[in-house]
Amino acid sequence: MEKGKVEFWPTSIYQLMSSKVTLLSSPLQGFTDFRFRNAFHHYFGGIDTFYAPYIRLNGKLAIKGVYQRDLALQNNETLTVIPQVMTSDAEEFLYVVKYVQEIGYKELNWNLGCPYPMVTKQGMGSGLVKNTEQIRHILDRAHNETDIVVSMKMRLGYDNPLEILDTLPMLDTFPIKNIAIHARIGKQLYKGGVDWDGFQKALDNTKHTLYYNGDITSVESFRAVKDRFSTIDHFMIGRGLISDPFLPQMIQQNSTDYPENRWQVFKEFHDRIFQEYDEYLSGPTPIKMKMRGFWEFFATSFPNPQKTFKKIKKANNAAQYQQATREIFSEVV
Numbered sequence: 001m002e003k004g005k006v007e008f009w010p011t012s013i014y015q016l017m018s019s020k021v022t023l024l025s026s027p028l029q030g031f032t033d034f035r036f037r038n039a040f041h042h043y044f045g046g047i048d049t050f051y052a053p054y055i056r057l058n059g060k061l062a063i064k065g066v067y068q069r070d071l072a073l074q075n076n077e078t079l080t081v082i083p084q085v086m087t088s089d090a091e092e093f094l095y096v097v098k099y100v101q102e103i104g105y106k107e108l109n110w111n112l113g114c115p116y117p118m119v120t121k122q123g124m125g126s127g128l129v130k131n132t133e134q135i136r137h138i139l140d141r142a143h144n145e146t147d148i149v150v151s152m153k154m155r156l157g158y159d160n161p162l163e164i165l166d167t168l169p170m171l172d173t174f175p176i177k178n179i180a181i182h183a184r185i186g187k188q189l190y191k192g193g194v195d196w197d198g199f200q201k202a203l204d205n206t207k208h209t210l211y212y213n214g215d216i217t218s219v220e221s222f223r224a225v226k227d228r229f230s231t232i233d234h235f236m237i238g239r240g241l242i243s244d245p246f247l248p249q250m251i252q253q254n255s256t257d258y259p260e261n262r263w264q265v266f267k268e269f270h271d272r273i274f275q276e277y278d279e280y281l282s283g284p285t286p287i288k289m290k291m292r293g294f295w296e297f298f299a300t301s302f303p304n305p306q307k308t309f310k311k312i313k314k315a316n317n318a319a320q321y322q323q324a325t326r327e328i329f330s331e332v333v
């Protein structure tokens with residue numbers, strides 16, 4: 001510190017105030033499709049780039065209609081979107097590269113993070129992190145046979161957080177645009193804490209640009225991550241953005257204050273996604289399950305989360321659902 005200069009704040013807070021951060025929407029299959037992304041962007045903002053939920057082929061070289069609609073440019077006109085693939089097969093990877101390039105995307109994100117045993121047992125998702133040779137093979141082919149920009153999204157490993165350390169030196173030999181790391185291992189699923197020491201080790205052992213991902217659920221938790229990893233300037237937010245869609249804009253404004261019309265805006269957002277999913281999904285059960293899934297997240301930012309979610313769970317048809325949401329919003333708006 002300079003002589004005579006009074007230091008009011010620790011250095012980290014100066015860094016926080018001066019450096020611009022980029023926030024990315026981390027994909028959630030079943031939640032962050034184009035309907036959600038567009039509504040989110042319209043009502044809240046604060047997100048620079050949206051990663052689309054993964055495309056999975058299951059052995060068939062064909063892109064399902066649901067993925068096609070999700071990535072169609074006309075459904076994402078005002079958004080920056082990066083498609084994602086989950087595979088451990090080079091032919092599948094190249095097939096998806098060709099598809100996304102044909103519709104106009106320049107980058108493909110590769111999912112090496114999914115923790116579910118049905119995926120990892122087939123050597124995909126976080127089950128692929130330790131398979132350095134297969135990752136090299138796919139990256140070799142992608143870079144030799146196409147001009148796609150590849151980025152990756154990984155966990156630290158499946159069984160232990162050292163797995164990524166064996167893979168990172170090989171990744172240094174490829175022009176990967178960035179690697180987003182969800183600082184957990186696959187075996188944890190979503191339980192337990194994030195492993196900041198594991199993330200730091202990854203940071204110390206790569207030449208690539210790392211993005212941080214995991215458990216950013218509030219402005220305070222964002223500040224804690226930013227404080228710990230002062231060189232990181234890209235942060236991915238997944239569940240926290242669904243639980244509290246105001247979070248990205250509040251992080252960008254470095255403020256813990258909600259706008260005065262918080263619940264009114266939230267209600268309009270809710271009504272829009274409900275209407276769109278109701279139009280798209282046929283029959284009473286799919287829309288009930290879809291909205292129940294969202295409310296499992298939404299309820300956590302309401303004054304009484306358990307009571308709120310209980311009301312939604314009890315609603316068995318459209319009229320009861322409308323009544324439940326009327327009651328929930330009447331308590332806050």
Ligand SMILES: Cc1cc2nc3c(=O)[nH]c(=O)nc-3n(C[C@H](O)[C@H](O)[C@H](O)COP(=O)(O)O)c2cc1C
Pocket residue numbers: 026027028029030052053054084111113153182213214215216236237238239240
């Ligand atoms: C229901 C669900 C679906 C997910 N789908 C995807 C996906 O399609 N692609 C992906 O890379 N990650 C997926 N994830 C992981 C999240 O993007 C994110 O990495 C993880 O939740 C940790 O970040 P968070 O603590 O900010 O949520 C999913 C997570 C959940 C809970």
